[in-house]
Amino acid sequence: MIRIEHLTKRYGGFTAVDDISFTAQPGRVTGFLGPNGAGKSTALRMLTHLTPAxxxxxxxxxxxxxxxxxxxxxxxxxxDAAAQHPGRTGREVLQLAATITGMGRSRVDEMLDLVGLERSEASRRVKNYSLGMRQRLGLAGALMGRPQVLVLDEPANGLDPAGIHWMRGLLRDFADRGGTVLLSSHLLHEVELIADDLVMIGHGRIVAQGRMTDLLTTRPGCVADAEDRTAFANALSAVGICFSGRTDGAAEIEADAARVGRVALDAGVPLTLLRPADSTRLEDMFLRLTADTARGGPSESTPPQSLPSQSLPSQHTPEQDAPARTAPAREETRA
Structure with missing residues (x-):
C-alpha cells in the first residue's frame, strides 16, 4: 500500500505539489494523471525519497x-528509463540490480525472458538501445527484487502497440496477485483500460480521485438523429429540451430516450438513431478537469457549442472525438 498525506513541495515562492493526499491499494492499479508540470514526477520523487518533501x-x-x-x-x-549507464550492457545493468537486491544470477535470465529482451540484445550496450528497449530493461530492474509495490512514471513511452499490450497484461497480473501499482502516464486510453483507481492533479493539487467506474459514469440523456433534422430540432426546442451537436451530425440530448422518442412521434418526425448517451471517456474528463492547468490555458480546449433551435449541428471535429494516439513504433536497436 502507498499512503500520501498532505504532501507538499515548495521551491522558494513556487509550490510544485500542494497538499495532496491519496492511497494506492494492494491488488489495484492506480493511475496518476495530470498535464505537464502538474507535479506528478515531483510527487513520485518525494515518495521514493529522491526529493525531500x-x-x-x-x-x-x-x-x-x-x-x-x-x-x-x-x-x-x-x-526515468533513460537514466541507465550507457556504457554497460543490458545484462550488466540487471546483474548489478540482482546484486543490490540480493537475488541470484538466474533471476537475471528470468527477468530478460519476462520483459522480452533477447540474449543478443542483453549483450549490447545500453547506449545502443531504443527508448522502448530501455523501458523493458528498466521494468526488469524494477521487478528484480520481487517487490510488493511498483512505482512507474511513463513506462509505456517508446513501446509499440504490441509492447503496450504486453505491459498492460504484466501490470494487471502484478496487481491481481496482490501487488500495488502506482502508474503515471500520458497514454490516457491505456490508463482507462488498466487502472482501477484514478488520481488527477493540476497545478500541484488534486482535482479528482476515486474509482474509475465511479468517475467514468454514464452520461444522462441520449443520442438521436432524424431524417429531417430541422423539424426534429424544432420539436425538441418546442418542449424545452436542450441538445448539442456531434461530429456525425446526430445530437447529444439532455433527456432520456423514451421522452425524446415520444416528442419525435408526436411531431411526426422519423428517427434514424436513438440510444442512451455514451459513457464519459477518460480523455474527456481529463481535458475538462485540467483545462485551466494545461499549457496554453483553457483557450486550447473549446467546449461544444449549443445549437440554434432551427437546425441540428453541422459537422465539426472536437478533440474528444479524435482517435487515441499510439506510442512510437517498437524498440529497434540503433545502429
Missing part, C-alpha cells in the same frame, strides 16, 4: 521509503 508524509508499506530495509526488495521503481 517540504511537509506531509509519503509511506510505502507503512514506512518511509528510506526506512525500508533494502527498499528495492519491497518497491520496484522506474521513474
Amino acid at each position: 517540504t511537509s506531509g508524509s509519503a509511506l510505502v508499506l507503512g514506512r518511509r521509503y528510506e526506512d525500508l530495509p533494502n527498499p528495492s526488495r519491497h518497491v520496484g521503481v522506474m521513474l
Whole structure:
C-alpha cells in the first residue's frame, strides 16, 4: 500500500505539489494523471525519497521509503528509463540490480525472458538501445527484487502497440496477485483500460480521485438523429429540451430516450438513431478537469457549442472525438 498525506513541495515562492493526499491499494492499479508540470514526477520523487518533501508524509508499506530495509526488495521503481549507464550492457545493468537486491544470477535470465529482451540484445550496450528497449530493461530492474509495490512514471513511452499490450497484461497480473501499482502516464486510453483507481492533479493539487467506474459514469440523456433534422430540432426546442451537436451530425440530448422518442412521434418526425448517451471517456474528463492547468490555458480546449433551435449541428471535429494516439513504433536497436 502507498499512503500520501498532505504532501507538499515548495521551491522558494513556487509550490510544485500542494497538499495532496491519496492511497494506492494492494491488488489495484492506480493511475496518476495530470498535464505537464502538474507535479506528478515531483510527487513520485518525494515518495521514493529522491526529493525531500517540504511537509506531509509519503509511506510505502507503512514506512518511509528510506526506512525500508533494502527498499528495492519491497518497491520496484522506474521513474526515468533513460537514466541507465550507457556504457554497460543490458545484462550488466540487471546483474548489478540482482546484486543490490540480493537475488541470484538466474533471476537475471528470468527477468530478460519476462520483459522480452533477447540474449543478443542483453549483450549490447545500453547506449545502443531504443527508448522502448530501455523501458523493458528498466521494468526488469524494477521487478528484480520481487517487490510488493511498483512505482512507474511513463513506462509505456517508446513501446509499440504490441509492447503496450504486453505491459498492460504484466501490470494487471502484478496487481491481481496482490501487488500495488502506482502508474503515471500520458497514454490516457491505456490508463482507462488498466487502472482501477484514478488520481488527477493540476497545478500541484488534486482535482479528482476515486474509482474509475465511479468517475467514468454514464452520461444522462441520449443520442438521436432524424431524417429531417430541422423539424426534429424544432420539436425538441418546442418542449424545452436542450441538445448539442456531434461530429456525425446526430445530437447529444439532455433527456432520456423514451421522452425524446415520444416528442419525435408526436411531431411526426422519423428517427434514424436513438440510444442512451455514451459513457464519459477518460480523455474527456481529463481535458475538462485540467483545462485551466494545461499549457496554453483553457483557450486550447473549446467546449461544444449549443445549437440554434432551427437546425441540428453541422459537422465539426472536437478533440474528444479524435482517435487515441499510439506510442512510437517498437524498440529497434540503433545502429
